[in-house]
Amino acid sequence: MTNDRQPATGNRPLATGLKERIRQLIGREGPIPFDRFMDMALYDPDGGYFSSGPLRSQAGGDFLTSPETSGEFGATLARFVDKEFRRLGRAAGFTLLEVGAGSGTLLSPLLGVLDWAPRTLALEVSPAAREALRQALPAVEVVPDRRELDGFRGVVIANEVVDNLPVAIAVRTEDGGWTERRVWSDGADLVLVEAPARSEVLSWLEAHAADVPAGGVVECQLAAGNWMRRMIDLLEAGAVVVIDYGDTSEGLLPRRRRGGTLRTYRAHHLSRHPLDEPGSMDITADVDFSALARVASDRGTQARLCRQDEFLSELGLDGRMAELRQRELAEARGGDPMERLRLRSRVKEIETLLHPRGFGDFRVLVATR
Template sequence: MTELGKWIAEQIRKSGPVPFAQFMEWALYHPELGYYTGERRKFGKEGDFYTSPGVNPVFAEVLADQLAEKAGLLGDEPFVLLEFGAGEGMLARDILNRWQAEHPALYARAEYRIVEISPTLRARQAELTQEHQGKVVWQTREEVTAGGAFAGAVLTNEFVDAFPVHRVVKQADGMAELYVDWDGEHFVTKTGELSTQVIGEYVDAYATAMIRGQVTEAGLAGLDWYREAVGLLRAGWIVTVDYGFDAEMLHHKSRMDGTLRGFYQHTLVDDPFAHIGEMDLTADVNFTALQQIGEQSGLETEFYGSQAKYLLQSGILQRLKDVHSADLINDPDMKRNRAIKQLIMPGGIGDHFKVLVQSRDISVL
């Protein structure tokens, strides 16, 4: 068992079973031993999973050009781009590279803010964006909130899925929550009363069609973050890229075990108690809930759909290169073309990943 696993077992032994959301919080964000706070490599070939920015800079180019077009609607005032959970910094680097090369006026008035809890990832982000020193500022979530509302955009890529989730099961007499217990040798799950009434409200709002024995997730922490994020915008956009579904599909009876899963060395892991602190834990995002939160806060939904649809509407096919190379593997234009295909192909990440774009107080000039 990992050191973090031993620590969690001791906490449960002392204080009793905990909601799965608490276990997931410890597994991902324990200050020294958590998956996202530790030094272990997470992204790319040497890590546990790939992200769209890691496929090719063309993904960031599309976002950069879309944001540049939108930024023109705000006039000449400073444009803040705030990214939560910036990974290794590839998206930040590539967006700034694109702005510097193709949108110099925006680059001159832009500030790129990053909220990142991992010291290891902050160091990697600083390394990758060093050519834009002075443009990138790292802040805590508290510092961002204290700074007040701004004009610009909030951007996330595979961020909301990493918030801890409660797990609930439909029983004959109603909903029960799944708790994590320690039996002296293994972590086990047991049912109990809902730890907060908000879970019941979530189920009533989004998961009424669950059938007996079905397990699903209630991502309350992610929804709380979204409420906070939309409140940061005085004028601008919030762009969310993540894997997930609308509420009906997310909680459909075909998903009897929910969507919780782990990723370890590019392998899908069903057991959430494996490799504790060394494995990513994640669950699909409820995009219906995010969209409703934004609209209830006065935002307008400009786009919701698959990543493939968003990229196609944004003209990604126009970025294909007409190239005939003898080196089909290493030629950069061939790599770019393959990346575009990977990002939009049916049945792949282009379908599973969704994009939600919402805006506040935008007047078209």
């Protein structure tokens, strides 16, 4: 287990034409910022990794996530949703929105354990995921675009989504300044070139990467900040919960010194360079949770940042594990061997969700109002 999304098996056809269209765009406009490239590689309607092709987050896909690992993840988050429902005085119209709901493996157990039914929305850019969600959860409203959403009281959950939002890439220079990496075409291949950093990138770096030494590489998460702002603005009251790999700006410093956190996933492995075969692989970076928390505070919410193991344990998951272990022990003393194995495997799943160097090391930002 690592601090990264867990790669899984799977094959998919390569996107056709996207690389050529990126080349044509560069031909018209010159080198494009990396975040523009990443936006096309992941979200282009005709070849983006998420917006075309098969379901990505499932056992046969490119990676495994906490909800794909165990239903206990969604069932534990149900307790958070229930607490918010009570805190808001059981508000009429209380809404649960999951952003990037994948195949529904978080919502399904979550809704299954609640003894009341929130209005539930799933925002998904992937047509394959939207179809899977409609099949698995017919009562959930599945929407492709946040612009279709109106304000509500309730909870927004995003698990392993913010790490995909496009990043600009900046490099610290010897004189203490910054350059920005852009994508250029040398005829055959897409290549990275360095150019002066845009002003919005410089402002972000000043706020969140001032301590990075010469040679350090930083993913500037402007799109993540904008996303957080929009999610908070949707909320009349309630909470936005962001769960992902990443750290504070300070915690990310060693990784930035060593060349940054941008990486790709495909099938079993960390994949190739992000410029190879755009649309064929997941591109991701560690989330700067200090930057997200700053947006949350600036937007008037109370921001709390903690680790996934801490968050889930506070919601009772470690107690649940202890209870399952007791039941497993009881079965071991002359009980049903099959039931004992089932209990053992549920305990193992929870251990995975809480593993201090795996999913447990993910960060959880809760922005409440």
